[in-house]
Amino acid sequence: MSxxxxxxxxxxxxxxxxFLKKRNKRQTPERFSVLEEIYKTDDHVxxxxxxxxxxxxxxRVSRATVYNTLELLLECELVVRHQFGKNQAKYERAxxxxxxxxxxCMDCNELFExxxxxxxxxxxxxxxxxxxxxxxxxxxxxxxxxxxxxxNRSSDDExxxxxxxxx
Amino acid sequence: MSxxxxxxxxxxxxxxxxFLKKRNKRQTPERFSVLEEIYKTDDHVxxxxxxxxxxxxxxRVSRATVYNTLELLLECELVVRHQFGKNQAKYERAxxxxxxxxxxCMDCNELFExxxxxxxxxxxxxxxxxxxxxxxxxxxxxxxxxxxxxxNRSSDDExxxxxxxxx
DNA sequence: ATAACTGCAAAACATTTGCATACAG
DNA sequence: CTGTATGCAAATGTTTTGCAGTTAT
Numbered sequence: 001m002s003x004x005x006x007x008x009x010x011x012x013x014x015x016x017x018x019f020l021k022k023r024n025k026r027q028t029p030e031r032f033s034v035l036e037e038i039y040k041t042d043d044h045v046x047x048x049x050x051x052x053x054x055x056x057x058x059x060r061v062s063r064a065t066v067y068n069t070l071e072l073l074l075e076c077e078l079v080v081r082h083q084f085g086k087n088q089a090k091y092e093r094a095x096x097x098x099x100x101x102x103x104x105c106m107d108c109n110e111l112f113e114x115x116x117x118x119x120x121x122x123x124x125x126x127x128x129x130x131x132x133x134x135x136x137x138x139x140x141x142x143x144x145x146x147x148x149x150x151x152n153r154s155s156d157d158e159x160x161x162x163x164x165x166x167x
Numbered sequence: 168m169s170x171x172x173x174x175x176x177x178x179x180x181x182x183x184x185x186f187l188k189k190r191n192k193r194q195t196p197e198r199f200s201v202l203e204e205i206y207k208t209d210d211h212v213x214x215x216x217x218x219x220x221x222x223x224x225x226x227r228v229s230r231a232t233v234y235n236t237l238e239l240l241l242e243c244e245l246v247v248r249h250q251f252g253k254n255q256a257k258y259e260r261a262x263x264x265x266x267x268x269x270x271x272c273m274d275c276n277e278l279f280e281x282x283x284x285x286x287x288x289x290x291x292x293x294x295x296x297x298x299x300x301x302x303x304x305x306x307x308x309x310x311x312x313x314x315x316x317x318x319n320r321s322s323d324d325e326x327x328x329x330x331x332x333x334x
Numbered sequence: 335a336t337a338a339c340t341g342c343a344a345a346a347c348a349t350t351t352g353c354a355t356a357c358a359g
Numbered sequence: 360c361t362g363t364a365t366g367c368a369a370a371t372g373t374t375t376t377g378c379a380g381t382t383a384t
């Protein structure tokens with residue numbers, strides 16, 4: 001799933017071209033570099049990581065251009081942005097991939113993707129009740145995984161809840 | 168729902184006291200000021216807003232202390248933090264309030280709270296499948312509300328999707 | 335008393351912006 | 360050619376940190 005068939009890459013590229021043309025935006029090599037870099041993997045990358053990867057690949061783009069291009073890619077829905085609790089957005093390719101939700105281990109930060117059709121029903125019901133046109137949603141579940149090598153194992157850092165109102 | 172009965176405030180306060188004692192932390196007036204300020208309303212406030220409100224109420228606390236105290240309040244689960252797409256966290260009182268999810272209008276930023284029991288089932292199923300102990304989740308739905316006075320009405324800013332792969 | 339907490343200001347970090355230069359149309 | 364996009368560096372906005380002074384225990 002990590003690498004993408006050339007055909008899909010071409011599709012994605014032409015979607016972006018069409019979008020830029022429609023908006024009277026220029027088709028600069030930097031923009032296509034950013035697009036291709038983000039479509040190279042199925043990672044959830046942040047803007048700086050993307051900048052560094054591009055640099056490492058020998059593509060000279062500035063951070064400003066990376067941010068700028070990501071904004072365009074969000075607008076044409078070729079990329080989605082996630083906010084996983086930190087103040088740093090993560091970006092992920094979106095074309096022809098299932099819309100999924102996320103499960104995050106708070107110990108090792110491992111990230112899993114899942115999908116449950118009931119969310120669609122919930123979304124529709126909420127839309128109807130509140131008279132909204134819902135465009136998208138973001139569902140993240142946070143917890144502890146049970147992996148052997150997960151820092152969870154050494155849980156001296158116990159949640160220390162407040163179940164003691166009258167202690 | 169905005170104002171809180173004194174009894175609940177006392178409960179919340181003693182939960183915090185117990186938590187601080189358990190952690191060998193000091194019970195400073197600043198910490199209780201922050202707690203009380205956030206429990207005064209059902210708003211979703213950011214750290215700076217909280218700082219300003221405290222200042223206006225005549226309580227002298229620094230931003231650093233606000234952030235610091237919010238961290239403690241998150242740990243004892245008296246407060247929850249939300250990341251609504253922007254890079255600024257919002258905080259909300261949590262004790263004795265229903266765990267709810269959010270519906271956000273992308274035009275006017277109006278925020279609605281909802282709750283659907285199916286989410287609980289989804290959470291349990293995901294926990295079982297991925298062998299996770301899920302602690303909490305965050306579900307936000309984004310869209311357009313249908314209110315008369317919502318900036319949505321003047322939608323010249325149409326999504327401009329990329330449905331034209333072969334244009 | 336004394337170790338932890340506070341306020342302040344500076345630092346860190348992510349993101350945005352302004353402006354001179356480069357280049358797509 | 361022309362105006363838009365780029366790169367750079369400086370600005371912004373949020374959160375964190377270091378340190379001297381203060382205070383709860």
